[in-house]
Amino acid sequence: MKRIGVLTSGGDAPGMNACIRAVVLTAAAYNLDVVGFHHGYNGLLDEDYQTLLPQHVQHIIQHGGTILKSARCKALYTDAGAVQAAQVLHKLQLDALVIIGGDGSFRGALAIAPHYHGQLIGVPGTIDNDVDGTDFTIGFATAIDTALDAIDKIRDTADAFERIFLVELMGRHSGYIALSAGIAAGAEQIICPEFGPVSKAQLTKLLAPIQHAQLLRGKSSYIMVVAENSYPGGTIALAEDLSAELGTECRACILGHIQRGGKPVGADRILATKLGAYAVEQLVNGAHLMMAGELNQQAVLYPLAQTGERTKQIDPYLVRWQQQIASD
Amino acid sequence: MKRIGVLTSGGDAPGMNACIRAVVLTAAAYNLDVVGFHHGYNGLLDEDYQTLLPQHVQHIIQHGGTILKSARCKALYTDAGAVQAAQVLHKLQLDALVIIGGDGSFRGALAIAPHYHGQLIGVPGTIDNDVDGTDFTIGFATAIDTALDAIDKIRDTADAFERIFLVELMGRHSGYIALSAGIAAGAEQIICPEFGPVSKAQLTKLLAPIQHAQLLRGKSSYIMVVAENSYPGGTIALAEDLSAELGTECRACILGHIQRGGKPVGADRILATKLGAYAVEQLVNGAHLMMAGELNQQAVLYPLAQTGERTKQIDPYLVRWQQQIASD
Amino acid sequence: MKRIGVLTSGGDAPGMNACIRAVVLTAAAYNLDVVGFHHGYNGLLDEDYQTLLPQHVQHIIQHGGTILKSARCKALYTDAGAVQAAQVLHKLQLDALVIIGGDGSFRGALAIAPHYHGQLIGVPGTIDNDVDGTDFTIGFATAIDTALDAIDKIRDTADAFERIFLVELMGRHSGYIALSAGIAAGAEQIICPEFGPVSKAQLTKLLAPIQHAQLLRGKSSYIMVVAENSYPGGTIALAEDLSAELGTECRACILGHIQRGGKPVGADRILATKLGAYAVEQLVNGAHLMMAGELNQQAVLYPLAQTGERTKQIDPYLVRWQQQIASD
Amino acid sequence: MKRIGVLTSGGDAPGMNACIRAVVLTAAAYNLDVVGFHHGYNGLLDEDYQTLLPQHVQHIIQHGGTILKSARCKALYTDAGAVQAAQVLHKLQLDALVIIGGDGSFRGALAIAPHYHGQLIGVPGTIDNDVDGTDFTIGFATAIDTALDAIDKIRDTADAFERIFLVELMGRHSGYIALSAGIAAGAEQIICPEFGPVSKAQLTKLLAPIQHAQLLRGKSSYIMVVAENSYPGGTIALAEDLSAELGTECRACILGHIQRGGKPVGADRILATKLGAYAVEQLVNGAHLMMAGELNQQAVLYPLAQTGERTKQIDPYLVRWQQQIASD
Structure with missing residues (x-):
């Protein structure tokens, strides 16, 4: 593995920048080059990207939004779009792509997969915390x-x-x-x-x-x-x-x-750092079509295809308590 | 002067509590008793009030809202209402009343005035900064x-x-x-x-x-x-x-x-403290039907009847600059 | 069980008030009376306490510090002190005591236990996160x-x-x-x-x-x-x-x-609410000499005597990552 | 006037970036080119600078610190240093220089003046609020x-x-x-x-x-x-x-x-914007060896040589009130 791409997709979430930073710094530790696509998958289709060196991610850990911009991208969800995305990844000689977004964005990775020879990994970044396979998503705490x-x-x-x-x-x-x-x-x-x-x-x-x-x-x-x-x-x-x-x-x-928006709180910066680093490490270990999540404080891999299954439940203890207090 | 009342009226503004505190602490320095009416003028009409001692205003300077509650009060703007308000002030042996609110609230004071033997003073508390006779109102900065x-x-x-x-x-x-x-x-x-x-x-x-x-x-x-x-x-x-x-x-x-809402910023706490203190001092000096405002960093008195004249203008320099930049 | 006590002890931590609130509201749901001791164990020894009804804990969830005050208390750690504490608990007919504090404060509970017929339960409240048996302590996130x-x-x-x-x-x-x-x-x-x-x-x-x-x-x-x-x-x-x-x-x-100090962040308010509620529920279920903690998002009981064992470790993944990045 | 320089000097203050932004945007409105020196006067002596276009100052209004960096510079306060500074200004064909800093930094401008054919103007940026000729300095409110x-x-x-x-x-x-x-x-x-x-x-x-x-x-x-x-x-x-x-x-x-440090509050961003804009306008009007300050909400010019006279006093009303309350 020599060269990886990264993009942020879907609704922006505080901590996306911290995650991009961790991807870049960890990649540097493994001597991998990093390319960042702009505007989510649109930048992939349009070949709109930039090289990301450690100095490009200095002091972005504390900023909301995403330096790579984000967007939704309908074009990807056609056969032509998916094929084109894979072609660009090949053309740029990218061995892997890191997608930071919600489960909707992960479906984009699933669409690209049949056409791409490299590895795809997701990192859960959305304020909604509605992604299966991780206790918390980046941005939720903020x-x-x-x-x-x-x-x-x-x-x-x-x-x-x-x-x-x-x-x-x-x-x-x-x-x-x-x-x-x-x-x-x-x-x-x-x-x-x-x-x-x-x-x-x-x-x-x-x-x-x-x-x-x-x-x-x-x-x-x-x-x-x-x-x-x-x-x-x-x-x-x-x-x-x-x-x-x-x-x-x-x-x-x-x-x-x-x-x-807003400056990410500590919990989001730490989660983003941990998952961004873990995603790169697991790519090096061969992970493909997985999401880097955290369950019980442990970084874990979870199949990208199952992240939208909606089996994750909000804390039943708090639900019950709230209803007990309210009805009392 | 032995005994004064205070109330907060109209939309609440951050710093109202800081102002109540300054009124109470300054009154204590002049050996004046203080009574606080609840829910704006409603508490006056309903005789809903509490004694306010220095210990009641400890550590409220940093809190939004108002410990005296606020409200609008239509009943006051009838003859019967104004007469009743004055009667309650007389009955409670209050030599003066401090009204913290906007120019709408000050009109209540003007309604009471013909029927009341004591002194009435206003302090501008509203986020809108639309009161004549003061550069800034309490709550605006926050x-x-x-x-x-x-x-x-x-x-x-x-x-x-x-x-x-x-x-x-x-x-x-x-x-x-x-x-x-x-x-x-x-x-x-x-x-x-x-x-x-x-x-x-x-x-x-x-x-x-x-x-x-x-x-x-x-x-x-x-x-x-x-x-x-x-x-x-x-x-x-x-x-x-x-x-x-x-x-x-x-x-x-x-x-x-x-x-x-929210914790008042420093500028509002300082303004509220200064104007609350100044209002009490000026009551002691005999002020009546005046507002305690601040012009050019100086505490000043301004006729209560003129606070709603709308001659105050937003900073023309900034207006011009904004238009120049936007159109450029 | 009819009547319980609660106190905050040791260094104050943001979220202690949220925890007191949860104890009081949950107790009300179980028809239990609540008494709050002031200044940690000192209030227990000095019989300095107050009744706590739901209205006493309204809108304290967002405030730092503790309405019950906190303190350290050397007197408790003598035989005479421990005996006296138990006597006061008996005299006030308290069936149980909730101690919100760190593992040092829990040692006070262990000292009282031999002399007390009721139940003792701890809730981990300290910014240091150094208590065994819970992933996080109340106040750490803030x-x-x-x-x-x-x-x-x-x-x-x-x-x-x-x-x-x-x-x-x-x-x-x-x-x-x-x-x-x-x-x-x-x-x-x-x-x-x-x-x-x-x-x-x-x-x-x-x-x-x-x-x-x-x-x-x-x-x-x-x-x-x-x-x-x-x-x-x-x-x-x-x-x-x-x-x-x-x-x-x-x-x-x-x-x-x-x-x-400071307003507790969401994570601390939620943890404090969950653990305060859980502590009362578990007292009702007969828990004694336990701490109400949270492991892997689940509220759990943990022996109070083991909370200071120092086997808990900071996230080894982050430690390794930080050293890798720093040395790179 | 075609081309001006700007630098930030001395202790950094929140709002310096907002001021740089206003200088650049206002200069653009007057069709002036802007050059920003790095590290205060050091960048002037070392010819370490960058062109500043409107796009370089986008979304910096909300950031603490200074994108131009700041520093103290002993070398300037020798004859050789002052001469060299003037030479660089001439070499870069700068018609004027805007210095954002405290009165210490303004002394640097006074040192350069005898050797420089262009105009020098100061903008008060320091958290200490200890500059004569302006009610408030940029950074104080934050x-x-x-x-x-x-x-x-x-x-x-x-x-x-x-x-x-x-x-x-x-x-x-x-x-x-x-x-x-x-x-x-x-x-x-x-x-x-x-x-x-x-x-x-x-x-x-x-x-x-x-x-x-x-x-x-x-x-x-x-x-x-x-x-x-x-x-x-x-x-x-x-x-x-x-x-x-x-x-x-x-x-x-x-x-x-x-x-x-920290994100500047509204008052500092507004003051910084106003004074930065005013400084450029007054340069165009011919101002030299003046400071752009604000007195009684009006932007005004004040002789740079008198900014350190220490005749400005803290609000005597608040001083008196604080002592009255404390001694009460």
Whole structure:
């Protein structure tokens, strides 16, 4: 092995830069050259890339975003696209490619594989923590703290005004961010896919805990953390419907894209460093079509084809506890 | 003077607690008793209050929100309400009342004044910085830094994806927050009331700078900071209309209530301390129907009745510079 | 079981309040009364305590420090002290006591046990992460991020001036904080007990990587993270000795007590909530002389007597990687 | 005017990058070329420089440190050095030079002036706020918030342990940082040059407020903010001497270099932008040997030769208030 490529793909996540750095520094330790593609797989198709030396990754560990840029790339998911990607990898004499992204991005690697003679390895980088084969994805810990910081601020106002606030967090179709940030914020109620769907007809089951909290506990504020895609019409509609039911104004805040950016927290920088280093080491050891993940604090390989299976579950202990406290 | 009251009214602002603390500590230095009303003027009408001793304000200087709670209070703006407020002040033997809030809250003081024998003084506490008679209001500096932190995070994603983002900031009918945060964030374009209205018909004047930036400067991301109430239908509508014109997706983020909360920054804690102390000192000196503000770093009194005159202007130098750079 | 006590002991750690909250809310769900002792075991000996209801723990989840105060308590470690502690527990009719602290604090529980008829359970709360039987202690994640934030700032100056800085971090006799923060900060070198002792005679082995970095990599700044107690005379002496050897000024920064305080990060709030809840549940299930810890994301019980055995090791993968990169 | 130079000199300050950016963008608006010298005046003497185009300053507004590096430069303060500096300026056909730094750095400009045919202008960039002719220097607001964040954290521990802490802040020979951060932190006592010297013989005057606070106010923690160079032997010696007098352990924390770095806060980015832009505009207008400062929110010119006169005073109102409260 002499020369490897690396790219970041899909939604950006804090820690992607730390991961690129670890790939480059570890590759240098193994005397491997590194090429970085720009804009995810688009840079691969367009031959838009740069050489990455250790000095190019100095002091990027603390920055959000990705120096290689990221993007989604529809063109890759055609036969022609996959063949072309493999051709570019061959042309640039790359023995392997490291893909930093979510399980959607890993499907791109699976599409390229039949046409490519080299090795492909994934590193889980997404704030959503919805990748099978790793306890945590790079970016998740930072997203929690960003959400938390926002909810803490909203708590100040909710408390000053004795108001009900709904805070919508990201997570696509999983509740990792909502549950984690909700528990950490001391949110009075958490709505996420894993707790079952909520429709307008079932609004009443959300009301009881609110009324209970206000009457019995004398709570001066009430915060509901809501995972995106949890209610028909979205969180603004949910706030309106709850307001109508309760006869009290409920305000909605949609955190949106601030959850993707920012300086990565320590946990994400360490995870990114560990997995980036491990990915390169395992390429040297012959790994192919695997993801470098971490389970129980151990770096492990996991088949890339199984990373999207959705068998990973959010902490059942915290789910149960939250429901016990909320219904109490 | 033996006994004074204090309340926080209107939208909460970081530094209100620091101001309450300064009022209480300064009052103690003058041997004055202090009573704090809850929920703004509502606590005054409802006789919902607490004694405030120095130990009650220990270590609140660093907290957002307000320990006295805040609220709006329609009842005060009837004759009956104003009379009742004055009666409660008399009944509790309060020689003066300190109102921490915006110019809307100060109108409450003007309503009470004809019926009250004591002194009334205001302290400007609102994130909007839209109060005449003071260079800065308590909470404004923190709101800027909160907005900035969010925009910096959005910049990471905008940059990684080479996208156009619109970020809506608060400010009711003034552009202080939008201009300040926009300049500080290095936003490529700022839309605020002071720069003139924007309607669908005038969209094209927003497009030229975008196209210019992308073509001439090779900018990898483009952020427009938008003051609330700047476009018919709101910032989401503006993003949609711009997307249609440009043929590129423009994303909107509405920062919302996170701008109101959070630990106050140093500038707000210092301003709140100075104005809270000054308000009490000036009450002792006989001030009535005045606001304790700061102009050119000097604590000054300003007639409460003139605080809402809207003659205060956002920094013309920065306005001009921003337009020069954007159009360049 | 009807009534339990809780106290925080030893060095304070961010998340202790979140843990107290979880103990109180979970106890309420089991209809248990809760009493909180002040100043660690001192409050137990002095009968200085308060009732803790759910409303007392509202909105403390986000605050550093501990509402129950903490302290060390020599008096407990005499026979008379241990007997007295047990007597107070009996007198107050407490069926169990929850001790939130480090392994030193758990020895207090072991001292009380022979004299007490109730149950004793520990929850690991210390920034040092040096407690056997749990992957992480409450406060560790926040301490890493606090250290990181400081090192990132020092990096700015080190970079602007092209200087060598030594940053001393806490950790008593373990290198968890130094290694984790050092890796996360991209520190060029990390000195901690687990990497072997450094004496004046061995200074030269620290010099080679510095000279290597400057010559080969063109590094503009160089940061060494140093665990406390790593060098005879301390980190200031190390900086002086290195300066003499290198003929270049090396500056030392001692982070000190800022590492103990601050708003807990999400990971600490979640861990504190989980372990506080689990401790109460396990008391109800009959646990005694155990610590509620977390191993591999699972809440587990671990014998209190073994929590100080020092068999826990810092991540060998990261240790090896750091040395590989530094020596490269 | 066709071509100008810019450099950052002396201790780095957050906002220097924002200022460089404003210089470059404003110069572009006037069709001026810009050259940036590295390492302060050293880069001028060594002809170590780079061209600065708008794309070179993209997204640096939010970063601490300085992309041009900074340094002190003894060589400039010899006749030969000053002559050589002027020669390089002439050789590179620079019509003017912008110096971002403190009054020490401005003396360098005064040394060059007799030998140089072009214009010299300064912009005040230092965390110390000790430059005459401007209300605030670039970096001061950020340094306050950094210090505040650290003191808030120390408060958590001080409170948990009911301890006395001394926190030493920077400021060379002025008390701006100590007074501002101390007021904002609600420090119980502030020691800075402007409050008069403290010697071992006068220790007792520091004790009375401590004892007063503990006895009368039931304060659970006590924080003294100490400006550097305030006590013979330093703040660690002061802590030891106070401990001996009080019979209670007083801990010292030296914040050190973390005060210099970090992401600039909004106020510093705005000030840096305004003064950088103004400096270039005034060069175009013919300014020479002036500093671009801000007084009463207005950008103004001030003679460079008078910037070190030390007539600027810290806010007398806050000084008086702090002493009144502390002695109360």
